[in-house]
Amino acid sequence: MTVLSRAWMRWTCLAALSLALGACSSSPDKPKPAALPSVNGQVAVQKAWTANIGQVSTPLFASVHAGRLAVASTPGQVALIDGATGQDVWRLQLDTPIQAGVGGDGQRFAVITRTNEVVAIEAGQVIWRYRLPAMSYTAPLVAGGRVFVLTADRSVTALDGTTGQKLWTQQRSGDPLVLQQAGLLIPLGDTLLAGWGGRLASLNPNTGQVRWETLVGASRGTNEVERLVDLVSGVSRQGNVVCVRAFQASVSCVDATRGNALWTRPAQGHEGLDGDEAMVFGVESDSKVLAWQRQGGQPAWTQEALRFRGLSAPTLWARALVLGDDGGLLHFLSRQDGQVMQRVSTDGSPITGKPVVVGQNLVVVTRTGGIFAFRPE
Template identity: 80%
Template sequence: MTDLKRAGTRWTCWGILSLALLGCSSSPERPKPAALPQVSGPLTIQKAWSAQIGPVTTPLFASVHSAGVAVASTQGQVALIDAATGQDIWRLKLDSPIQAGVGGDGQRFAVITRHNEVVAIESGKVLWRYRLAAMSYTAPLVAGGRVFVLTADRAVTALDGATGQKLWVQQRTGDPLVLQQAGLLMPFGDTLLAGWGGRLAALNPNTGAVRWETLVGSSRGTNEVERLVDLVSGASRLGNVVCVRAFQSSVACVDALRGGTVWTRPAQGHEGLEGDDTLLFGVESDSKVQAWQRQNGDLAWSQDALRFRGLSAPLVFGNAVVMGDDNGWLHFFSRQDGQTLQRLSTDGSAITGRPVRAGQNLVVVTRTGGVFGFRPE
């Protein structure tokens, strides 16, 4: 069983189930990481700048906008950083630790505090706050003048972006266990896609009405923890097809117009997916990197040189697919065949979330709060 602590993955228990009963906070020791592979590719990338946001121990992700890269720390710092220079455009210190974020549309940004409050920010100032009925581990989605929130009780809430007024709530009942990890919440044209347990749902963003639901991952196993299944943050879209991962269950591609499954494959991973026009990339929980044919789900290549190194979700960056690891390394693989192209260091602490692309730069955030910008030569 893999150690999921690096990705902020623990089990949160709801209803009558208790942490003591299920032993939700325990996990076996992870096997020894593989030795670092030799770099054999021609890719040349250099560090362009670095900044500091503060320690990141909750599910926080950098988000990219035309204005810059929005980042946050667990202790309450939120900043919009110029991706070209690493300088602050604005920075704000909230009066509460942050549990999930950052979501934004370039004008307004939103995070969720440990007090279950959605905090909306504009130009570095708090715009409004809204108290949720349950905890959320998923960055708010800011789109179409609204803020959408997915909470751990599998409810989707829509708030007015300017005032914070609640517009609607849509909820599905599910298993009493949920992941303390970012779930799936994303736009698709005039539709809102959300993960409800092992199902992908399409909602009308104006009313919350369900347009369709489709099963992606099924529960299995002999106890509540083994049967846990949720769709995780990080989907890859090409045209009308969206490819997603169900926690430790499967990867699947779905026609997001109709809700029909294009293909599905078993997969034992807990990080989101990334892709290009022909391939879909993902990381298994033992840090094996896999590439599937986007059209039919057939395995294109597999790379196990970094097993047990705690790899992040992947990012397509030029001709490479890049992932961070538990020791602050960035690993670049060839998209075509998985060959190791380059390896770069940050500050020695785990890279949190998926690396992001901002213009020509690559930006990552580490567990100790380092924010690093890299630029190809």
């Protein structure tokens, strides 16, 4: 299988038909980043608290629920943490490594293990397990008394939140390769939005019936790897309009009530988006940061000073756009023009997932399991 030529791509491929890992790897000749830019000091932050969850080497993301933070480690630890103090609400050690998570609704939480099991947790105790027919790299969605799962064979499955009983499964055939990173699975009103290859689909959460599908990322290239296109986790939503990224292909904003694509712009990125009422923000695979006008998708600004630093997906926090990097640094950019306002360090290991906002605090998790909360000064 063709080896990817872009050294900064942090992904591998899965042969969905055989559920075997493909030989997609990045080049060791990673481009050298430029010197860190100076900061203007317009944002001042200080460390609020720290904690630890253990090594994170699989697609695990912190999630926020009513002022609490749900986190997990690859070796199998799951914790619910008070976002204000950093103290554990509960902590649980599972008997198997975790592949994807953490999804939750504030009461019930779910992760997916490397043995393809959905594990549901309540009050720090396992309440049920459900064996999946395929691997998943996407955190389960817990909503409406149900647990929804997106698997690598492009199936969406709904499970009863209390018992784990399967309610329905909906599948869409597609390319034999999928990304080994979190896909798109989110709620929107009475609709479930899922990424199926380069398509955004709206499903009835009660039955799995497809309400609409719209193409937002088209395949390209001459081989299976180059033609790979999937929607990635992390969307920017304003009302009924959601803006999504198709891996290494495009950024699109879609009217989720009707499934109409409002605009699409070429974009060579693999991380999710964030945005406000005026702009949508994203990171290219070379760590160039871009902003688009939400209305019409015209470019607003570009920041190239952080290129090749392995930036995470962005998060809006107060006046800043915050991104983590492979060196454990957090960069605070002006959402208005992309100027670098502040920079703080964690433990020197890569930031995993994306920064999350818990109350007034900004929280990040590192590859070695450090959990760092920052607050405005």
